[in-house]
Amino acid sequence: MTQPEDRCVLAVDVGGTTIKGAVVGDDGHIRHSLTVPSRADDDPVKAVRSLCLQLRDDALALGATPAAIGVVTPGLVDEVAGVVRYAANLRFRDVPLRALVSDDLGLPVAVGHDARAAGVAEAVAGAASGLDNFLLLPLGTGIAAAVVVHGAPVPGATCAAGEVGHMPVYPGGEPCSCGQRGCLEVYASAGGLARRYARLGGTPGADSRDIADAVATDPVARAVWDDATRALGTALATLTLTLDPARIVLGGGLADAGALFFDPVRDALRGALAWRPPPPVLRSAFGAQAAQVGAAIMARREAGLPVPEGWGTAALAPPVA
Structure with missing residues (x-):
């Protein structure tokens, strides 16, 4: 049986230039991270899906079992439907991101707007705590x-x-x-x-x-x-x-x-x-990491896991080896 310390969530922050992913442990520490180009001139939807799959496989290789994944993007994001209605820098229009990632990974998926996700991070563990x-x-x-x-x-x-x-x-x-x-x-x-x-x-x-x-x-x-x-x-x-x-x-x-x-x-x-x-x-307490920390918090909530006050501060520490 998987022990609580082996449980993790996946967090993905999609930007116009890069996509940043992290495996975040139950204690809030980042156990693994990776960054890839968002390939705005190629197929950015494919790039997001590929990174999500790689992140899941990397988590399993670490011996951690993902409970859920949070994916945040810029643009007009319908969090309830899990659809990115429009994101100019990514050439996203009516992308059913939750359905796509859920089908790929078989995990609960939280989809959100990057700035709103950053606000979640600051409220839980940052400058607006x-x-x-x-x-x-x-x-x-x-x-x-x-x-x-x-x-x-x-x-x-x-x-x-x-x-x-x-x-x-x-x-x-x-x-x-x-x-x-x-x-x-x-x-x-x-x-x-x-x-x-x-x-x-x-x-x-x-x-x-x-x-x-x-x-x-x-x-x-x-x-x-x-x-x-x-x-x-x-x-x-x-x-x-x-x-x-x-x-x-x-x-x-x-x-x-x-x-x-x-x-x-x-x-x-x-x-x-x-x-x-x-x-x-x-x-901001989290700076450039705020949206990714927010994505991790959203993933925990999607999985029904607790998010204690201050949980995200561990993400500011160096990645756990």
């Missing part, structure tokens, strides 16, 4: 938000809640790939920051980390950085007035800049709220 109402914004290639109300991530009427990257912050501003102008994502995402920096004469190929390092000496870097933090603070003020979160959690590469990033964002947020104090703005 113990809170029922908060916002999480991972600032990556794009910007989405986990809107957590009364302890549950809100999907919205069309599974599109949290697409705050396309909130206009500079009306009539620079064009966005969505067809609008002045979107938050153009100015404050890591990808948007790099594109604006290059377009305005900055060093070609510089990423958000390079730009942060150059803020003190490069006027172009300073200008795009100030635009980004001001735009984000403005957007967070609108979200605060709409949702009244107890806390706002920021993740992604820009958050790695620490006070250089958080101080002006907090100042911009405070300056846009004349009659009420702003909510605390904190850094």
Whole structure:
């Protein structure tokens, strides 16, 4: 008979560039991980299914029995139906991901949105632990938000809640790939920051980390950085007035800049709220791992396994040999 310590869940975070998978033990430690290209120019659905199968086989080879698998993606995700309605970067449209992975692996499958899954991780064991109402914004290639109300991530009427990257912050501003102008994502995402920096004469190929390092000496870097933090603070003020979160959690590469990033964002947020104090703005506890940890938590819940408060913190430790 399989002992409890041999039980595990599988967690898969599908991105536009890579797919990250992990075998997560009953104690929350990552026992094994792998990353493969998402092959957006080939067959990304096949790539996801192949990684899930490999992950299951790897778990069995470790002597661990998977109880369930959690798979999270960007885009419009119908968690109830287990269908990815639309994900532009993956060329997913009406992909019945739960049914496909369940048929392949013979396991219970939880399908979710990556930002909402990251919110689950932060609520259970991260920067929003113990809170029922908060916002999480991972600032990556794009910007989405986990809107957590009364302890549950809100999907919205069309599974599109949290697409705050396309909130206009500079009306009539620079064009966005969505067809609008002045979107938050153009100015404050890591990808948007790099594109604006290059377009305005900055060093070609510089990423958000390079730009942060150059803020003190490069006027172009300073200008795009100030635009980004001001735009984000403005957007967070609108979200605060709409949702009244107890806390706002920021993740992604820009958050790695620490006070250089958080101080002006907090100042911009405070300056846009004349009659009420702003909510605390904190850094994500899990960073780039948040969605994967959330996928593991969703898998445990799908399998009917307990998720004690703080369970996901073990995932931040080095993988168990």
